[in-house]
Amino acid sequence: MEKISDKEGVDLLVKKYNELKSEIHKVIVGQDEVVQQVLMSIFSNGHSLLVGVPGLAKTLLIQTISDSLGLSFKRIQFTPDLMPSDIIGSEILDETRNFKFIKGPVFANIVLADEINRTPPKTQAALLEAMQEKTVTAAGHRYELDKPFFVLATQNPIEQEGTYPLPEAQLDRFMFNIWVDYPTYEEEISIVKNTTTDISTKLKPILHGDEIIYFQNLIRRIPVPDAVYDYAVKLVGKTRKNSALTHELTTKYIEWGAGPRASQYLVIGAKCYAAIRGKYSPDIEDVKAVAYPILRHRIVRNYRAEAEGYTIEKIISELMK
Numbered sequence: 644m645e646k647i648s649d650k651e652g653v654d655l656l657v658k659k660y661n662e663l664k665s666e667i668h669k670v671i672v673g674q675d676e677v678v679q680q681v682l683m684s685i686f687s688n689g690h691s692l693l694v695g696v697p698g699l700a701k702t703l704l705i706q707t708i709s710d711s712l713g714l715s716f717k718r719i720q721f722t723p724d725l726m727p728s729d730i731i732g733s734e735i736l737d738e739t740r741n742f743k744f745i746k747g748p749v750f751a752n753i754v755l756a757d758e759i760n761r762t763p764p765k766t767q768a769a770l771l772e773a774m775q776e777k778t779v780t781a782a783g784h785r786y787e788l789d790k791p792f793f794v795l796a797t798q799n800p801i802e803q804e805g806t807y808p809l810p811e812a813q814l815d816r817f818m819f820n821i822w823v824d825y826p827t828y829e830e831e832i833s834i835v836k837n838t839t840t841d842i843s844t845k846l847k848p849i850l851h852g853d854e855i856i857y858f859q860n861l862i863r864r865i866p867v868p869d870a871v872y873d874y875a876v877k878l879v880g881k882t883r884k885n886s887a888l889t890h891e892l893t894t895k896y897i898e899w900g901a902g903p904r905a906s907q908y909l910v911i912g913a914k915c916y917a918a919i920r921g922k923y924s925p926d927i928e929d930v931k932a933v934a935y936p937i938l939r940h941r942i943v944r945n946y947r948a949e950a951e952g953y954t955i956e957k958i959i960s961e962l963m964k
Contacts, residue, residue, distance in 0.1 A: 652861045653918050656686070659858075660919045662849045666711040669844050671704050672837065673830035679919075680821045680936055681708055681795065687915045688859045689818025689908065690774055690794040692759070692809075692940065699823045700834075701797040705755045708795075712855065713848025714752035715789065721762040727769035731779045744781060749773050752789050752852060756796035760806045767813055770794060774816040791855050811899070811943070818908050819933075820940035865914040866924050874927045875909040878934065881962045882942050892961050896948035901941035908937045931963055 647655070660682065667678055677693070681704070684691040693701045702718075709716040719730055732747035748754065749770070759767060773779050777788045796817070799806060814820070826834060880888030882900030893900065910925075912933035917925035939955045948958070 649861060649864055650923060652857070653865075653921065653923055656858050656861065656918050657921045659850055659854070660686075663711055666846055666849055667704075667707050669846065670707045671700065672833045673826050674700075674704065674823065677704065677821055677823055678708075680819050681705070683912065683915045683919065683933070684818045685712070685791070685793055685855065686858050686862055686919070687818060687908075687911045688791065689911070690796070690816060691819045691821055692814070692817040693795070693797045693821045693823050694800065695797075695823030697799060699825065701823050702755065702757055704823075705753070705795045705797070707846065709753045709755075710846040711849050712753070713851045714791070714855075716753045716755070717748035717751035718755040718757060719748050721756060721758050721760075721766070723762060725762045725766045727766055728781075730766065730769045731773075731781050734782050742782070744784065744786070746786070749779060750786075750788060752791055752793070754792075754794050756794055758799060759796040760798040760809055763807055764810055767807070767809060771813060771816065774813075791852055791859065814940045815902060815904055817940065818912070819936040821936055822939075862911065862914050862918055865918060867910060867914065868924065868926070871913060871925055871927060871930060872910060875913070875930050876906045878930070878962060879903075879906045879909065879938075882938070890962055892958055896944055896951075896953050896958060897942055898945040899943040901938055905937060905941050909933060912937055934963060935959055 663682060664678060671678065681691050681693075685708075693704070695701055706716070706718075719725075728747070730747050730749050732745050732750070734742045734744050737743045754773075756770065773788060773792070774794050777790070777792050779786050779788065794817075798809070877888055879901045880886055881890040882893055882897060882905075883889060884893055884897065884900065909930050913925035913929035916932050917923075917929045922929075935956060938959050942955055942958065944953070944955060944958070
């Protein structure tokens with residue numbers, strides 16, 4: 644990209660973000676908040692976990708976003724018999740009797756991990772290194788993944804039959820936990836009208852890889868006031884037991900609190916949320932705006948909270964007051 648100032652970069656980000664949303668909504672009806680959070684995780688160089696019952700177009704949403712970004716895309720359907728080598732790749736003997744590494748579907752810009760909680764933990768863990776280090780290790784050799792690299796995973800609610808809850812170490816690698824809800828009556832009418840004809844929509848790519856990397860670096864450079872750092876770290880500290888910041892609700896209802904990655908993502912998320920709204924620096928309200936999808940999968944409630952109907956959202960809401 645041509646050399647422009649960071650202020651002009653933020654203005655360009657707003658323009659491209661709005662173009663992206665318009666393109667995506669040619670296929671996806673409603674789900675504004677879901678689309679916003681997935682795009683924010685991409686601009687923030689993070690991964691997203693979309694949670695919702697089957698049939699809410701989670702997979703279609705991710706494929707649509709991939710088409711509008713002009714990036715390479717691979718889909719992995721997670722099943723109980725999926726093996727780690729089915730994700731990473733494996734070594735084979737070629738015709739010259741030498742070992743040759745055949746890359747798996749993780750070697751793409753956007754990896755859709757479809758129904759990630761339908762496979763056992765051994766296979767789920769195959770994504771851990773890829774998500775954090777942007778590399779994979781096979782047979783003692785380390786391989787760099789393509790950049791930009793995102794894992795956009797879908798999962799059914801864990802109460803459903805045939806699911807394996809994701810371990811906390813893996814959940815923590817997702818920047819956002821995005822809840823996908825049922826459409827409204829009006830949205831469902833539009834969905835049915837659009838999907839019961841023979842008309843198909845062809846999307847054009849709005850952004851390419853080098854532009855996404857530029858925007859990721861731009862968001863890192865956005866200045867943050869000390870008060871915002873202070874608020875983000877204190878909010879995360881309130882979720883932890885036996886610390887100077889522990890909140891009374893934490894002692895009563897929380898088993899485990901959020902780690903330092905939550906503080907990092909709150910600041911990065913606040914920067915991105917501010918930037919897509921044309922602001923050149925985030926404030927405390929921007930941290931609050933991203934707190935729910937960043938914290939909801941990093942806080943573990945105890946039995947008392949479940950028994951008294953104290954939801955994660957209600958706990959986060961109280962902690963932000």
